[in-house]
Amino acid sequence: MKSPRRKTRSDKFPLTLHPTGQYCKKIKGKILYFGTDEKKALERYLAQATYLHGSQSLIQRTSNGKTPLRQLCDLYLQYQHSRLRAGAITPKQYNDSIDSLGRLMSFLGQNCRIESISTLDLQNYKRKLQSVYSVDRQNLHISIMKAMFHWARRNDVLETIPNIGAIGTRRELGETSHCGPRQYRC
Numbered sequence: 758m759k760s761p762r763r764k765t766r767s768d769k770f771p772l773t774l775h776p777t778g779q780y781c782k783k784i785k786g787k788i789l790y791f792g793t794d795e796k797k798a799l800e801r802y803l804a805q806a807t808y809l810h811g812s813q814s815l816i817q818r819t820s821n822g823k824t825p826l827r828q829l830c831d832l833y834l835q836y837q838h839s840r841l842r843a844g845a846i847t848p849k850q851y852n853d854s855i856d857s858l859g860r861l862m863s864f865l866g867q868n869c870r871i872e873s874i875s876t877l878d879l880q881n882y883k884r885k886l887q888s889v890y891s892v893d894r895q896n897l898h899i900s901i902m903k904a905m906f907h908w909a910r911r912n913d914v915l916e917t918i919p920n921i922g923a924i925g926t927r928r929e930l931g932e933t934s935h936c937g938p939r940q941y942r943c
Contacts, residue, residue, distance in 0.1 A: 779793050857898045
């Protein structure tokens with residue numbers, strides 16, 4: 758009788774079932790989760806695998822710490838596109854990201870170096886948004902910009918990011934906080 762061949766690591770399913778019920782994979786020291794459904798989790802992982810396993814470090818090394826805004830936006834949109842293909846975001850969310858980052862690039866300049874973006878530049882961008890858009894659209898544009906910079910920092914695309922905490926989202930007039938009107942302590 759022929760003995761069954763021992764499975765090697767490459768023959769096995771690439772994801773691990775985490776105790777939380779989600780399929781995950783440890784990549785570059787970080788545990789990444791891909792969902793609870795085995796087929797969908799595998800699809801999400803395969804859609805993002807090339808990026809997650811190293812293409813970002815190659816791009817980071819070639820820029821020598823002087824990343825232009827255009828390159829960062831392109832990287833982030835590639836990441837968002839992989840999330841769109843995996844079903845993690847909707848086509849509208851992806852299109853909003855394209856539109857919003859296009860407006861940011863047209864305001865600051867496509868070749869603007871990330872390290873040269875000042876707090877004043879970001880505040881001027883916010884003022885421009887206020888003159889053109891409703892509060893909801895302003896908040897959307899600011900949130901997308903902040904998400905891109907946070908993503909870049911978390912994924913080691915950038916070592917430092919601009920002071921995005923200096924600009925916040927706006928609330929509609931008349932809207933009260935969860936604490937109630939004119940209460941500042943919760």
